[in-house]
Amino acid sequence: MGYLDNSSVTVDAILTNKGREILASGGKLNITKFALSDDEIDYDLYNPAHTLGTNYYGSVIEAMPVLEALPDETQMLRYKLVTLPKDVIGIPVISVNPTAISFTSPLDAVTVTPTTINMPGGNDAMGYSAVLSDDTVASLEIAPGSEVSSNMVTNAVTGVMGLQVSANFIDDEVTSMTTAGKSVIRTGRKFIVKAKAQSDTTTVVRALLTIIGNETGGFKTISITVDPANFMVLSVDALAAPTL
Numbered sequence: 044m045g046y047l048d049n050s051s052v053t054v055d056a057i058l059t060n061k062g063r064e065i066l067a068s069g070g071k072l073n074i075t076k077f078a079l080s081d082d083e084i085d086y087d088l089y090n091p092a093h094t095l096g097t098n099y100y101g102s103v104i105e106a107m108p109v110l111e112a113l114p115d116e117t118q119m120l121r122y123k124l125v126t127l128p129k130d131v132i133g134i135p136v137i138s139v140n141p142t143a144i145s146f147t148s149p150l151d152a153v154t155v156t157p158t159t160i161n162m163p164g165g166n167d168a169m170g171y172s173a174v175l176s177d178d179t180v181a182s183l184e185i186a187p188g189s190e191v192s193s194n195m196v197t198n199a200v201t202g203v204m205g206l207q208v209s210a211n212f213i214d215d216e217v218t219s220m221t222t223a224g225k226s227v228i229r230t231g232r233k234f235i236v237k238a239k240a241q242s243d244t245t246t247v248v249r250a251l252l253t254i255i256g257n258e259t260g261g262f263k264t265i266s267i268t269v270d271p272a273n274f275m276v277l278s279v280d281a282l283a284a285p286t287l
Contacts, residue, residue, distance in 0.1 A: 146238035175251075
């Protein structure tokens with residue numbers, strides 16, 4: 044990652060991993076839409092008390108360096124700029140239930156339900172994009188009846204219509220979480236997460252699930268924990284249980 048010289052207007056255009064894949068297979072990009080974001084802007088730096096007056100309220104923000112483009116679509120454009128109706132009085136916020144997932148049985152399945160606060164129904168039409176960071180930890184599917192028409196949805200992560208793909212996911216530096224597999228992306232209104240069997244029954248494995256609003260922008264990330272040792276205990280208990 045690097046910074047661009049913001050002393051002049053700069054356009055830094057690169058292809059995402061998906062774009063490179065399409066070109067490598069002989070296809071055409073046919074770009075019809077674009078998105079804007081302000082990932083590198085810290086609005087807390089806006090200072091309406093600046094002693095030099097209104098022209099300097101945002102001087103620090105305007106002088107901030109701009110991040111160069113990255114080919115990893117899971118790390119870029121995370122804070123998209125959106126157009127909201129005039130009657131919206133608050134920024135839409137993505138909320139997810141449950142707020143964390145911990146599996147104690149390989150038979151468990153958890154339904155993840157996103158909602159949009161401050162704008163009811165804000166993502167009803169295009170749904171949400173769910174990104175599972177590691178497909179060796181759990182599986183991710185769209186809950187029955189929660190599908191979104193592929194003809195109208197542009198996936199917030201990849202920018203591709205109705206896309207459900209796997210892609211490499213950068214290890215999460217904040218939680219020191221490493222990924223052994225690939226990320227999985229699904230687009231819908233509700234999602235089902237299931238634990239996967241682990242060959243190493245002594246190591247707890249973790250993954251992240253990020254839910255992104257396809258219409259309002261914004262995202263929420265929750266943790267997924269799988270403890271294979273619990274699976275073994277439950278399996279032994281189940282075999283030892285008397286039959287009535």
